[in-house]
Amino acid sequence: MITRELDALPKRDVYRILTSLVIPRPIAWISTVDAAGRVNLAPFSSFMGVFGPPMLVVTLARRKDGSLKDTHQNLRTNREAVVHLADLPLLEALHASGAEVGPEVSEVERLGLVTAPSLHVAPPRLVAAPVALECRLNREIELGPASTLVLLDVLTAHAADHIWNSEYDCADASLWQPITRLASVAGPNYGALGQTFKLGASELP
Ligand SMILES: Cc1cc2nc3c(=O)[nH]c(=O)nc-3n(C[C@H](O)[C@H](O)[C@H](O)COP(=O)(O)O)c2cc1C
Structure with missing residues (x-):
């Protein structure tokens, strides 16, 4: 058994170790718009x-120079976002949208992704x-100088027809x-849902 006391380690090591252990993580692929209406897109796991x-919660780190990421800045500006979940065919586009580029670059345009207007918020889906x-x-909670937890109220859910089970009126994994x-360094850094199981009856509250 390997044991690490996190408070004795530099921040970089803590990040590397913990992100390699808390897996698999879903990825929020977030579109926002800036004050000029430009669409921004970035992944957050x-x-x-x-x-x-x-609600959804996302942790937004500061950039190395201490500035806010475009997603964070845009959320402060107009409080609206669309959080997407991507499937395997979108993996490369999702990864590419994580590159650090200036706010003048729309990742949606750069990656040739097609959007449609949302019903209740300005960012398109x-x-x-x-x-x-x-x-x-909903609100921001500062977690220290370098990161902020954002809580988002979910207003509307859209799902593709092909993932929907109309008998149960929900998606089927x-x-x-x-x-x-x-993990971001050792071994594979992305996965797709593999083996699935159904044990007993799924319960609803
Ligand atoms: C798969 C993946 C997951 C990421 N998760 C996070 C995260 O949880 N928090 C964060 O601050 N940055 C995360 N990043 C980095 C941001 O996506 C990256 O800083 C991006 O350039 C931010 O874009 P923006 O400035 O347009 O908001 C992740 C990147 C990738 C590729």
Whole structure:
């Protein structure tokens, strides 16, 4: 058994070790718009759903120079976002959208991704993404000088026809291959949903 006391380690090591252990992580592929209406797109895997109130949480780190990432700046500007879940055919585009580029560059245009207007928020949704969740910023919680937790209220859920089970009126995981973030240095850094199981009855609250 390998044991590491995290408070005795430099921040970089803590990040490397913990992100390699807490896997698989879903990836929020987030579109936002800036004050000029330009569409921004970026992936964030410090992400999860909160299913009491319908919310999502995402951790947005600062850039190395201390500035806010475009997604964060845009959320502060107009409090709106669309959080997509991508499937395997979109893996390369999702990865490429994580490159650090200036706010004048729209990742959506650069990657040739087609968008459609959202119903309730200004950022458009990606047509090719199997899941798109229209969201509004609920609040920000500062986690220190370098990162912020953002809580997003989910207003509207869109799902592709081919992942939907109309009998249960929800998506069926066996019908698509959501991609996940794995360790970022050692071994593979992405995965897709592989083996799945159904044990007992799925319960609803
Ligand atoms: C798969 C993946 C997951 C990422 N997860 C996060 C994350 O959870 N938090 C974060 O701040 N940056 C994360 N990043 C880095 C951002 O995507 C990257 O800084 C991006 O350029 C931010 O874009 P923006 O400035 O347009 O918002 C991730 C990158 C990739 C490729």
